[in-house]
Amino acid sequence: MPVFKAPVQDTLFVLNDVLGIERYANMPGFADVGPDLLEAITAEAAKVAEEVMFPVNLSGDQEGCVRNHDASVKAPKGFKAAFDQYCQGGWLGLSMPEEFGGQGLPYTLHSAVSEYLISANMALMMYPGLTQGAIAAILEHGSDAQKQTYVPNMVAGTWTGTMNLTEPHCGTDLGLLRTKAVPQGDGSYKISGQKIFISAGEHDMSDNIIHLVLARIEGAPEGTKGISLFIVPKFMVNEDGSLGARNGVSCGALEHKMGIHGNATCVMNYDDATGYLIGGENKGLAAMFVMMNEARLGVGLQGLSIGEIAYQNAAQYARERIQGRSLSGPKAPNLKADPIIVHPDIRRALMTMRAFNEGGRAFALWTALQSDIAHRSDDAKARETASDLLGLMTPILKGVMTDKGFDHAVMAQQVYGGHGYIEEWGMSQYVRDARIAMIYEGANGIQALDLVGRKLPANGGRAVMALFNEIGAFCEENRSNEALSGFTKVLKKGLNDLQASTMWFMQNAMAKPDNAGAGSYDYMHMFGIVVIGYMWARMAKVAEAELAAGNSPREDYLKNKLITARFYMDKVMPETALRKTRIETGADTMMELAAEAF
Amino acid sequence: MPVFKAPVQDTLFVLNDVLGIERYANMPGFADVGPDLLEAITAEAAKVAEEVMFPVNLSGDQEGCVRNHDASVKAPKGFKAAFDQYCQGGWLGLSMPEEFGGQGLPYTLHSAVSEYLISANMALMMYPGLTQGAIAAILEHGSDAQKQTYVPNMVAGTWTGTMNLTEPHCGTDLGLLRTKAVPQGDGSYKISGQKIFISAGEHDMSDNIIHLVLARIEGAPEGTKGISLFIVPKFMVNEDGSLGARNGVSCGALEHKMGIHGNATCVMNYDDATGYLIGGENKGLAAMFVMMNEARLGVGLQGLSIGEIAYQNAAQYARERIQGRSLSGPKAPNLKADPIIVHPDIRRALMTMRAFNEGGRAFALWTALQSDIAHRSDDAKARETASDLLGLMTPILKGVMTDKGFDHAVMAQQVYGGHGYIEEWGMSQYVRDARIAMIYEGANGIQALDLVGRKLPANGGRAVMALFNEIGAFCEENRSNEALSGFTKVLKKGLNDLQASTMWFMQNAMAKPDNAGAGSYDYMHMFGIVVIGYMWARMAKVAEAELAAGNSPREDYLKNKLITARFYMDKVMPETALRKTRIETGADTMMELAAEAF
Incomplete structure (x- = not known):
């Protein structure tokens, strides 16, 4: 049977010693975030992950979700009880604003503990995960009334959320979407269409489900410029906040998936469902x-x-x-x-x-x-x-x-x-x-394209230049530190490769954009290797310093950290050279074949 | 729904033009193997793959095998009918000796058509696949009587075969195996023990199942030196070749596997089952x-x-x-x-x-x-x-x-x-x-170790030296051929990396064997990249020559071949440098951590 132990010591090392989270005490929510609080919260989260989430992970996979004849969906045994405990512990709202019932703590801390919880039960953690995304959208783009109506219940986990983007013919290219929204004159819309791959679309884990749905208002422009976002609750919400009638949205089928069986991934049918615009007409993408x-x-x-x-x-x-x-x-x-x-x-x-x-x-x-x-x-x-x-x-x-x-x-x-x-x-x-x-x-191919096509050139390359400078400066600052030179030398070599490939894109993708697409995947991985290499060099620096000072209570931990850092430098970092070579051979051999020849 | 079309044109290009199979006409079974026969046989195999095997592939996965209360096992719907058609077409015995009912054709041809059939239905093709392995063992190590008793029915597919090696505590390290064989004085043995992961161990696709079982004769030495191989039929075979009583072997359970659901992977229980020694006492491993x-x-x-x-x-x-x-x-x-x-x-x-x-x-x-x-x-x-x-x-x-x-x-x-x-x-x-x-x-980690630990040093490195010479000579011979220099240059570079790493092992693994283990996986892949690169260079040579001669009826096919060859040289071959670098950083960072530290 599988085992799991949350890597608390490693999290604390990163937060306290590598990132120096105490330096940010002046930011809202960070005031009390020192070693003691971090230790207490990560230990508690570890307990929830190990003792509540993990025990129903394998059984949840084997049992899966079941759709009943009335289109209701049952999550695997033990999922609702585990989710309730998670919500009651305040974990869903850990970094959410206090005015909506959250704890207002750093998102960084939320990420740290989410790692454990997802390790313990990825399928289960998708229910709160989608909810958190929906909350973020409502907080940023919803009206005050929408925030008051939906957010507190979602932060509490009594209501959960979903994202409804994909349709059978339309995944990456949202411009193709067809789900329709017809204005009713009272500020509401009637939404009709079919969405697929909707995680947590229907289930018995919460009292209500708040669907955020992309649709096209009648008469809106074609393509992505005519897409709006709507809130479509499973149960209508009365003025007093109580639940009203069932809305015209239902689960048409559960997808038969390779994995995450414990998550109810649904085909969702919208049939004149009542929806409320969020974020302005045709502003759905933002x-x-x-x-x-x-x-x-x-x-x-x-x-x-x-x-x-x-x-x-x-x-x-x-x-x-x-x-x-x-x-x-x-x-x-x-x-x-x-x-x-x-x-x-x-x-x-x-x-x-x-x-x-x-x-x-x-x-x-x-x-x-x-x-x-x-x-x-x-x-x-x-x-x-x-x-x-x-x-x-x-x-x-x-x-x-x-x-x-x-x-x-x-x-x-x-x-x-x-x-x-x-x-x-x-x-x-x-x-x-x-x-x-x-x-x-x-x-992930889309991530690579987002990186090369949008994030690199944004603001004249401001982001990437700043990061290259930061990593370069780190190497320079620590060059004379003999204990670190093994790390900074290798890191600098990786950075050079990355910079050379960035330059190559600038010189070769303008005239022939396929050169950017052809190398984008290699570039994304190369960038990841260098950034993680930078993290390793920073961790090595902390470990070296603490060991050099002597009397560390975690000497073994730090020594192992240095061995692992060296392994990364020896075995992983050299990959940047390969990625660079591949990028520089460009798109030609990829694009020459006729489509029918494949 | 998935599609499949057997890549017949590509197979024929390799067999006829790259390998020049006609040159081997003097070998038994090769006499008639020219373009016409190859075209006829591959076309016919393509039909069986596409029309018989493929239609029950996805359904076989979804349905899986079922073990009944009486320990019998049912393969998925349509599997037996497809297997029967395959056997009736003579495919199982394509390269088996004619005296046992086979067609005596080249194993090379068997491999060519097996590729299609496995593409079409991997789980189904495991039933004949295991049978072919069992036949090979009986042909090489069995007595004449054993050959006569078992092989013809196995070649016909009316009986199938299995390999019984693994036990719960013993996979790679067969020296640990415990299944016991007790001599009965009449030349037979009683076999008792449990085997796991037995592919095609029990099913309804054939009339009898011939298990080849590794076991330890009472009093035999410990370790691999005390292992013998036995034939254990599911049904005893009478003097006249008819089937007799059920033997003491049965399927205890079907394994719940990630895939190959159409194959019955069994826990097999041997309970005083009658077995017959094959290949001599304690000579089971060979x-x-x-x-x-x-x-x-x-x-x-x-x-x-x-x-x-x-x-x-x-x-x-x-x-x-x-x-x-x-x-x-x-x-x-x-x-x-x-x-x-x-x-x-x-x-x-x-x-x-x-x-x-x-x-x-x-x-x-x-x-x-x-x-x-x-x-x-x-x-x-x-x-x-x-x-x-x-x-x-x-x-x-x-x-x-x-x-x-x-x-x-x-x-x-x-x-x-x-x-x-x-x-x-x-x-x-x-x-x-x-x-x-x-x-x-x-x-695959064991394959890498077999390569580095056994195959490389065998006969003073005779095999590897011969191959390096062959590839080196190919590069040299074609160096002045301008159309090929793009290929031979890159191939030579890859070969140099491979030779350097081979040398590195010789110099660094003797004193510290872990250095061989640490680099073995990279070495195996590096070797594969170079050998496939050699294949690409040879294919490019054929394609260039035929295109240069003009009027080829398969001009598009050959041009695409050259584009793909260039892609391989551009994007894949550079990986040898990375593998070499990793190998040369050795075992140190891998072996330093204490086992408990992981």
């Missing part, structure tokens, strides 16, 4: 992007979360399974064979996962901190810089961490040999669950 | 390796097969799905959006799959040809060279092609976006099915 950006950070976290739990289980199995002898002579001579963790190829898998998990954790929390600064700082310049960085990092976090999360679930499954292929051992679920994160909220 | 090597080639083919069908479906979807506009302006202005095949990142995926499929096909058939030469040539030196090469290529074909087959199934699934995650579209099945090929018949 409002939707608030949800989408939030969701993309959440999905990036899913990659990390599954990578972490897969790693933990692979490590446990590798310590317990005995098979064969070490190449350098028996390590457990009293047993009939050595535990397989003595084999270098098993170590290769474990260290690869570990290096991305620890580096990815720092990356995710550093990115989350930019979101806090962008929204909460009183310094306009700091907000701008953080917002730039957040925009730049979002596609990378989403694209790279979900690719890696899946790769690592596959790698962990491989450590199990044949047992990894058997559902009862739990590793197949991680692979199947992790797979969706590469697809939804913008397939 | 006999088992006949099956195992055969199986490894078959599993490598599975990687190719799934990669091919996944590619075909991704290409079809990319041509039909419209979404977004080309970066270089609308390509289908009459439609609301362009087909996604115009997007470079979709092309990147398609071309990557295509390059590995076509290169991998040549690699697989070239390897299969070595097997034919090793077994059928009358020239001892040729047999030795081919046998060396076959041994060297087996772990690479198995390890690299199955890793790639899985990667490409995932890549193809990604092209589908959200639909790729929905079971009805069929892409999830390819991912789930392909996953097992990386694990069974020796997990």
Whole structure:
């Protein structure tokens, strides 16, 4: 049976020692966020993840959701009880504004604990995850009345939320969407159409479901310029806040998915359902992007979360399974064979996962901190810089961490040999669950295009220049520090490759845009490798300094941190050169074949 | 719904033009194997694959196998009928000796058509696949009486076969196995123990099942030196060849697997089952390796097969799905959006799959040809060279092609976006099915170790030196051919990297064996990249020559071949440098952490 232990010590190292979260005490919600509070909250979240969420993860996968004849949907056994406990603990509203019942704590902290909870039960955590995205959109684009009507119940988790974008013929290209909205003269609209792949679209976990639905108002322009966003509650909400009649929205079917079986992924039919405009006529995309950006950070976290739990289980199995002898002579001579963790190829898998998990954790929390600064700082310049960085990092976090999360679930499954292929051992679920994160909220190829086509050139390349300067300055500052030179040299080499490829795009994509598209995926991964390398160099710096000062109570932890940092520099960073070479060979061989020739 | 079309033209190009199979006409079974026979047989196999096997593939996955209360097992609907048609067509015995009812044709041809059949239905093709492995073991190690008793019925497919190696505590390390064999004094043994993960262990597709079972004769030495192989029929076979009483072997449970649901993967319980020794007391491993090597080639083919069908479906979807506009302006202005095949990142995926499929096909058939030469040539030196090469290529074909087959199934699934995650579209099945090929018949990490630890040093490196010389000579011979220099230069660079890493192992693994283990996986993939690159250079040479001669009836096909060859050189070959760098950083950072620290 799978195991899980929330990596609390590592989270605290990142928040306290690497990011120095105490330095932000002047931002709203950060005042009390010091080591003590962080330790208390992460420990409590670990308990919820390990003891409440995790026990119903494998059973939730095996049982799945069931749609009844009346189109109602039942989540797996134990899901509602676990979700209730999560909500009662205030976790859904951890970083939500206090005026709507939240705790107003940093989004960074929310991200830190969400990692554990998603590791423990990704499918279950999608119910609050979608709700948080919907809350963000209502808070940013809703009227005061809409906020009062919907947000407090959603923060409490008594109502949940959804995002309704996709239609059968329309995924990435929202300009094609057909769902119709007809104004009723009383400020409301009648919404009709079909949406697919709607996570948490219908279920028995909450009293009401608040659907945020993209639709086209009758007579609106074609394409993305004619899209509006609507609030469509499952049950109408009376003046006094009580629930009224059932609205004209229902679950037409559950999708038969490869994974996340515990999440009710629905075909949703809108049949003259009453909806309320949010964010202005034909301004739906802007409002939707608030949800989408939030969701993309959440999905990036899913990659990390599954990578972490897969790693933990692979490590446990590798310590317990005995098979064969070490190449350098028996390590457990009293047993009939050595535990397989003595084999270098098993170590290769474990260290690869570990290096991305620890580096990815720092990356995710550093990115989350930019979101806090962008929204909460009183310094306009700091907000701008953080917002730039957040925009730049979002596609990378989403694209790279979900690719890696899946790769690592596959790698962990491989450590199990044949047992990894058997559902009862739990590793197949991680692979199947992790797979969706590469697809939804913008397939990873779309993230790569967003990075190269939109985020790079934005504001004349301001965001990317600032980050290159920051990483370059870090290398320069620490160049004379002998203990760190092994890290900064490799990092600088990676940065050079990344800068060269950025330059190559500038020189070669203008005349031939396909050159940007052709290299975008390599570029996204190269960028991820360098940014995570930067995180590793910063972590190494902290670890070196604390070890050099002596008497650290966490000496082993820090030494292991340095070994893992070196592994990353040795084995992962060299990949930037390959990515650069591929980018520079351009689009030609990709685009030459006629479509019919494939 | 998924589609499939057997890539007959490409197979014929490889067999006729690249491998020049007519040159081997003097070998038994090769006399009539010219373009006409090849065209007829591949066309007929294509029909069986497309029209008989493929229609029950998706339904077989969804339905799965069922174990009844009496421990009998039912394969999915339509499986037996499809298998019967396959057997009646003589496909199971295509390359088996004529004296046992086979057609005696080349194993190379068997491999070529098996690719199609596995693409069409991997789970179904495992039933004959295991049977062929069992036949090979009986032919090589069985007595004449055993051959006469079992082989004709197995070649006809009225009886099927299995391999029983794995036990719950014993997979890779067969020395740990516990299944017991007690001699009965009449030449037979009583076999008792439990085997797991037994493919095709129990089912309703054949009249009898011939289990080949590894067990330890009472009093035999510990470890692998005390293992013997036994024939254990499901039904006893009477003197006259008719079926007698049920033997003491039964299916205890079906495994709940991630994929290959159509294959009955069984826990097999042996309870004083009657067995007959094959291959001599305590000589079980040698006999088992006949099956195992055969199986490894078959599993490598599975990687190719799934990669091919996944590619075909991704290409079809990319041509039909419209979404977004080309970066270089609308390509289908009459439609609301362009087909996604115009997007470079979709092309990147398609071309990557295509390059590995076509290169991998040549690699697989070239390897299969070595097997034919090793077994059928009358020239001892040729047999030795081919046998060396076959041994060297087996772990690479198995390890690299199955890793790639899985990667490409995932890549193809990604092209589908959200639909790729929905079971009805069929892409999830390819991912789930392909996953097992990386694990069974020796997990790919074991293949890497076999390559570095056994195949490289065998006979003082004779096999690897011969191959390096062959590839080096090819580059040298074609150096002055301007049309080919783009290929030979890149190939030579890859070969240099591979040779340098080989040298590095020689210099660094003797003193510290973990250095070999640490780099083995990178080395295996690097080797695969170079060998497939060699195949591409050879294919490019044929294509260039035919195009230069003018008036080719397959001009488009050859031009596309050259584009794909250039893609491979541009985008794939540079990976050898990364692999080399990783190998040369050695084992240190992998092995430093204490086991408990993971």
